Amino acid sequence: MTSNLIVFPIILPLITSILLILCYKRLYFRRYLSIASLFLQMYTIIVLTTQVIKENTLQVLYVGGWDAPYGIALTFDLLSGIMTGICVFLAIITLLYGFGYTPIKKEHLFKLPLFFFMIAGIQLSFITGDLFNLFVAFEILLIASFGLMSLESRSNHKKYTYPYVALNLVGSFVFLVTIAVTYRLLGTLNFADMGVRSHLLTSDPRLWVMGVMLIFVFGLKGAFFPLYYWLPKSYPILPTPTGAFYAAMLTKVGVYGMIRLFGTVLPHSLGTLHTLVLVLAIPTMLLGILSAFSKKSMRDILCFNLISHIGVIMMGLGLFTKESLTASLFYMIHHMLVIASLFLIAGLIIKMKGSDNIENIGSLWKTSPLLSGLFLIQGLSLSGLPPFSGFWPTIGLIREGLSQGSYILVFSLLASSLLTLLSMVHILFRGFWDTQSPNVQKPVPYFKPMVGVAGILVLVSLGLGLYPEPVLKLSHDATEMVLNQKAYQSQVLP
Amino acid sequence: MFHSIILYIVGRFLFVFINLAALYLLIRGHNAPGGGFIAGVTTALSFVFLTIISKSGDIKKLLIVDPIYVMITGLSIVYFLCLYPTFGFKAVLTHSQFTPLLFDVGIYMVVVGVIGSVMSAMIHNTEQLP
């Protein structure tokens, strides 16, 4: 069985980045090439996903022809399809937007190659079926993200890369320790094989330690409560297009890892671990959003909102039922689209007013109604209000939370939703409604296509809100596939 | 940097010797300790060594080409080897007769290129500064 197509979402960006380094002189060609490569990648992902849906099984590729668990198996199921698809979609959107944002002469030569390396890392982590390979994938995306961050931020901001790097290096260290523990304990690194072997020792305390360490590793990537420190100071130093991509994708990789490992690999009976996630979800939801009120810059506020919504996703993860995971997955999809578009809107504001400090912008409600409309829609969407996309998973989460008796969680969810709304209203009042604010700079007419690109993203998320059924079904099917360990094992292990 | 003519002559001699050793490590890697990475680091070290004792202090001159190109060539070899088996409808990265060695060569080039570049950048820039 050789479904080599699976490797293309990974290898295409890698090859693209080589080509991008090579033709460093042809600036326009680089841009066309990168977009073309992303579209090609999108095509392969669509083909793969339709195949998965049609056959209702996951696609497996044994790299090098070595059967699992000895070689590395790449697995592509519906969850991978959704995540990789959104990743490429957002990459296209943010790149196109970025082309308008940064003048072509000022774009750093290594920006595009590093961006593509990062995409390769992200896609690999969505596709791989091997724990150590996942580590490698994380390293690819992390170091690429370090590089991109220090490349793109302004010279006096580059130092803020350091906390990001340091915390993530600690995370990598713990990941290595976890791999050692896993290999010692289970004697294998393949997900399916890990699943088979861990079922034999569900009462072994060592499995719990392994689980907690995995929560640490993925929680650090996914910005769970006491581990999110790297996030709020690092994302805002990026230029907004890149920041939008980071905010949308990078934390989700950690969340994806949690879903994959707790759904597909580890036995579902490790309830204490789920409880740990639930316990961490509450402060993540509430503290994240509260900090948002102390910030003035729109991107800072969005970053703290992002943390709070990771808490919402964690809630679905911790409740760990099919419905709650479906809700989490849907929420994740919604959140990636919305947070990215809000970052892009912030970018437009920066272009227009020279700053995204909400005290300094003002009067946008009057001067640019289109932008205000986009912001209002996405702001309401972010807070989970109907009929926008965030609302549908919220229902599912409330339902599951109530039926499992986690009232505090439901309450925190609602509180965080209300607080998100307030923080959006905060931006709305200061940034859009107030007219007295002094402008830092004279307004600059922005590049029209950029609004179009941001508008596409808003439209997509609006569509998701108004007609959620297909995506809801998709995430339901994906969750079912993730939770069906028996099928996964029999598919991967020959 | 630390230029002295005797050191330089000895260095050149050592340079050739070290590189031969690296080649040996590269080739025998599949069967004994060694391999692309180890050989690559060895070669890179020899270049760095030679750079430090040479007059100009520039690896780029010694390597004739920019190490980045060496790196890219190596990387291309590796990625090509990933895709090559798919033309024969085999799984990605399936090895045949000589490809393991080629794979090692690719790694070797990448390592030489990376270490060479980063060292050259550090040497170059630290000298430039006041």
Next chain:
Amino acid sequence: MSITTIYLIGVLTSCAIYLILHRSLVKILFGFGLLGHTANLILLASSGNPNGKVAPIIDGVSNSFVDPIPQALILTAIVIGFGVTAYLTALFYHIFQTEKSSHAEDIFPI
């Protein structure tokens, strides 16, 4: 694994963490280097007891080899660790250059 290995790794971790919690960026750099070594040793520890076994190079004589998988993983980890060190060096180079200091308090005022 032997008890000495356990203590060795414990001491190394303590030292590494102590260094990375330090205020001087140079020490932090050293700390991360040490942490990398520690990770490699922990990975090696997962291959179990090496006594009475030989290196995983098939010589046709012995048939009790140490587990080669952790070694392969460590090799990958060493390479990645080198990459990280190179990047960190460059980052600190940049920070030293722009901030004219290697002390974290100057860079991130308390």
Next chain:
Amino acid sequence: MGVSLSFILDGLSYFFGLMITLIGALVFLYSRYYMTGPKEEYGRFYMYLLLFMGTMLGCIFSNNMITFFVFWELTSIFSFCLIGFKYADPEHQKSALTALVVTIGTGLYLLVGCVIAGMGFHTFQISEMVSRYFTLPPVWFTIMLVCILIGAFGKSAQFPFHFWLPSAMKAPVPVSTFLHSAAMVKLGIYAIARFYPILSNHPMWAPLLITIGTLSMTWGAVRAVLSHQIKEILAYSTVSQLGLLVLFYGLSFHGVSHDYFHIANHMFYKATLFMVAGILITSTGIRDIRQLKGLRKYMPLTAFSCAVAAMSMAGIPGTMGFIAKEHILNMFFLLIAHQSLFFGIGFVCFILSSICLFAVGCRLVIPIFGGKKPPSLKIVKPRLPIQIPAIILSSFIAIFGIFPSLWAFLFSSFSVHQLHKFPMDTIHSVSSFPVTKAATIGIFLLGYLLFRYLENKSLSVPAIPFPTLPSLAKLGSTVTHFLRLDKPLDYLFIVIGFLICATGWVSFGFHQPLVGFISDAIKPSMLDIVVTSIICLFAVATVVVNGWIGRLISLTTLGFLISVYFMLHKAPDLALTQLLIESVTLILLLLLLTRFSASTKKIDHRLPFTSLRHILKICISIGAGLWIISILIMMSGPPASPPIGSFFTLHSQSLAKGLNAVNTILVDFRGFDTVGEISVLVIALLGALGLIHRQKDLFSRKS
């Protein structure tokens, strides 16, 4: 998910739909002449108003709980836009925010209620719920009831949430007319009526509605009497009337009768009064009623409609208000006579609020329109069209007040099974109970006395502060500061501390296995002990030695020693790699540090780090060591399943044609890891070059 766009078309929704469209149409007409300002603002206003009306109707007609909720929240959002229509004014922003927070916040409770209902009845269709059993435990039913009622109370400005309504009076008058008399606040009443068949059997239903209704009725009426701003008076009287409606539903056991009449009464007179208030404000520019006098000559039509509406509010015969009041008085007497004296409290409160409302009615008519106009008061005569909607509405009040049978004729077919009483008793223009008559007359007398008493007094009630964005911002900074989010130097402390606590808790939590595993640890050889001790020594040296040169030497020696350790552990490839990489790292670090050693030395004597931080540092690093030791002890136990490693030593030669198993794994079995690994190297290089070089130096061959 069971969410569908289905509609419920029964008397209840028709009635509400009719009323909302009627008043909506009049408000549109009214605002055509009321609104002044640039054209585009105009358009925006109508857009919001239309959207609001659409969502109102959507809410009323939806049969699905979730769509109901969707429209419910949308009305809140559009009302936010309408209240904050004059967006630049901070006061307007504040009121819009208050309204939004209260209505959305309580709406979230409604959502919880809806979700529970969906779980309990296994459907979201409201029409189906009536005929189904609630399958969850009864306590869930109580929670659902409370949640839905909180939602309804928030929307219709009931007692603990009432404050948003007076504050929302900053909005333009048409908005107040529509939202705060007719449409949005009635949504809560609609919800109560809609869920009456489902919820009213619950023992909590009546007490909750009666308590909250009584409280808001009384408090609203008292506040209305004590206020002076015309719109504030109207807002508080709205709170009072809504409380009355809530109370009314609470008192209606086994079916409701004539609730439409009460609702329509309030809608008509309150909308009229708001429109009148708008006319007064536009033509005089004054909002305080104490400054208005003798206006009847200048706007006789308005004076007429105001008088009719105020009479209805006061409950004077000939208006709808009179009939409504008598009806409720009758209800109270019947309840007190047949059920219990408990309802006496409600009765007293009702009398009290009626007295207050009578006084308010007097205040709105007699001083404003009667008497002589002071010369300082400047009046622009209102145009005719702006007065028409108010006249239409007030004539409704009079017509239905005089001919209640006409009302019965028109609306009796709107009754809904399971909500209304069948057969419904007819509405009489004059009650048959003598007690009722006495009570009515008493209310009139006392109300008039109250009006006279208050005429020349100016009492005021202090406003209750509502937490706003600045206070949230303060809380936010406290949280941020407490979590030390603004101190990048503390991040590592927190994260590593958490790691130790979280995993340490688990691994120390299982003592027994640990003790078991430690006995499995093998005895080290002498060589092992020597090498490890030397490595430990150099590790400690790296920490304690002064100056970077010493540290670097210790670290590098340690690296070389680790390669010896690798050799001891039968890993020649690792040893070789470690040796080489250590050399490269040494050169790299030397290149960095020789350049910067001068600057690092300079700043060495400075204040010592705070001692607490130092202690914490030591604690965390020792904790980390213990943590890793506990994990290693745990690992030293027997593996749970045989590792796959032996496969490679067995098959390396036959399958991968190589003798060095490590290398075959790297190149062949797990070659994909290696592909990733060298990509990492390249990525790290790109990142490093980006930091070291300037853009233009890249790819240049010059040195």
